[in-house]
Amino acid sequence: MNHEIGIVDVAKAAGVSIATVSNVINGKGRVSGETRRKVERIIAELGYTPNLPARHLKTNRSDLIGVVVPTMQPGRLQDNPFYWDLLAGVEEGARDGRYHVILTGIDEERETLAFVKERRLDGLIVVGAGEGSPLVPRVAALGVPAVFIDSYLRSPELNQVVLDDRSGAHAATAHLIGLGHRRIALLTGDMPPEQLPYFGVLYERLLGYRDALEEAGLPYEGDLLLRLPTSLEGGFEAARHVAALPDVTAAFAFSDVMAMGLVKGLREQGKRVPHDYSVVGFDNLFVSEYTAPALTTVSQDILAKGRVAVRMLLGQIDGVGDPARRIVLPAELIVRETTGPAGAANARNN
């Protein structure tokens, strides 16, 4: 007799049909104020809670949106405490729309994405799948509303939200140039150059760097690009190379973790920051303000990124919202203590 109470029990107790109860729950068909109130009272009394799987079977939906992140995708800033904020933004937005978020890390090569169809996911948010990623066509083929974060995909059919990486990198580089630096090393990450466009985020930052050089009439020199992993260790190792490059007085790292590794590495070489070298990072991690010295960096509002993406996705799901577009979020340069005027070291040396 320990039977979960369902819509039929409510109907019976209220003396109405189950269709009416359903209508009350979903606020759909026509039902008089009086019966509505009665049904609602009964629902509360009985403590009825709907059986969502049943509803989902009938409606062919799931009220679930999937967030897909790469588990170990090379070239991503995988060690960053980056995803959490993003996820927090998504989750918050989804919950307002009575959706829930289902998270899954995927293996680029193998993953079949079958669960999307199986579970009848209502939408998908894909993080960090670049232009060349096999994931992109696979997701598109699913026929499910989707939005890509940090992807810079060329197809105008796809919904995207990205940071204005190019402007951010431009601002960072221009800041260094304004301080008198002429040769600025670049820590780009270690993917092969011909693949760089596939990692759109990094490519855009490279473009921003070039923009700023060009604007200042400075040459873009290939030997200033350091291809090392986008990690603390990579940045640390980069210090050796930076120190060996003649006339280089500044470095721009494409992530804060790299920048932190670099600062540490430079110090171990006996170099001081910003006295001997200026350093700029990218991301503005919450710790970047508290490193010593505090890191000059490009800030992005990751939480907002998540919020914007989910809002866009829900719009797609509900059929409202523009057919497809790319939303670009602003990047902001935050000047702290790792950057200073060029020539300080030279002045001392002379």
Add this chain to the structure above:
Amino acid sequence: MNHEIGIVDVAKAAGVSIATVSNVINGKGRVSGETRRKVERIIAELGYTPNLPARHLKTNRSDLIGVVVPTMQPGRLQDNPFYWDLLAGVEEGARDGRYHVILTGIDEERETLAFVKERRLDGLIVVGAGEGSPLVPRVAALGVPAVFIDSYLRSPELNQVVLDDRSGAHAATAHLIGLGHRRIALLTGDMPPEQLPYFGVLYERLLGYRDALEEAGLPYEGDLLLRLPTSLEGGFEAARHVAALPDVTAAFAFSDVMAMGLVKGLREQGKRVPHDYSVVGFDNLFVSEYTAPALTTVSQDILAKGRVAVRMLLGQIDGVGDPARRIVLPAELIVRETTGPAGAANARNN
């Protein structure tokens, strides 16, 4: 005619009953090798994928496990890049068991947890709900398998996985004592003392600190406890108080972020670490190795925490596994550069 193909289509195409198809899918009833192969072939040919909501309706399950985290719970180290690793561990473990993870941040006071029943979640992982939290009885009342992470709940009925905070704190304190420090400031967080036991993690660390003092025959002095927020800012502010405490030569912070704030604050006061003050943190964040100086801290394997928790939960769901227990994971002291012998400053001053 654009009809999603279901189990009936497979059955028709294979010339068998739907029951048989169901059996081969689930590997349940008896079905001959021959027909099994035939059905499997048809399934592949037709590209059939099961409709999970339908299955879930029938089986009254969801193959979903929920992860519940506090959104803004006071006293938690909310800014830490902590949750992501935990979640990664959980997700990995769940996926092996064909479960998926549904994430939700909850508002302690308001949240009704209704979605657990509505969606027929198979299990719940609750993070950081202390002994006094209203969440705990609510989860227990749900009657769903659950495991609590970082909770230190007294009830032996509840499944828990925690770090060995007490031993970790003991090791940290003993390390400082071994270096000759006699008065060690403690950055505990800012919850009122009488509520401290509710934040089990912090309380255990306090106990570990006391253990070490007692072992060394040192007094436990209440005025060494600094009640400031468990954040970078809190640690930063603590520096003023630490500097004002007579004869204090070391500090133990209950999180790395606090420790980092403290180091920064001390430096702004003109104090050097570890020359004037030794500092120990807790957590071993991935950045802690790269701060300057590198942080001495207590390390915990957060990924493993997630993995262990989900394994425990799946055991509960499947009915195997011990009825209920508390798993304690080891903590390890990592000595880096923020700790050094006491008396260095005194020696200089004299």
Add this chain to the structure above:
DNA sequence: CCAATCGGATAAAACGTTTTATCACCAGTA
């Protein structure tokens, strides 16, 4: 006064599975 409209409610048919009870068949055994 008849037809048309409308508000309120309902019966019953799905939705795509799993599962229980049953069946047909055959081989061995009494």
Add this chain to the structure above:
DNA sequence: TACTGGTGATAAAACGTTTTATCCGATTGG
């Protein structure tokens, strides 16, 4: 021969919703 037991397969009854088509007044319009 009749019975038992096992193997392979199936028909049909759920599971708890949503939704479509229908119905029954009562009101309105001509």
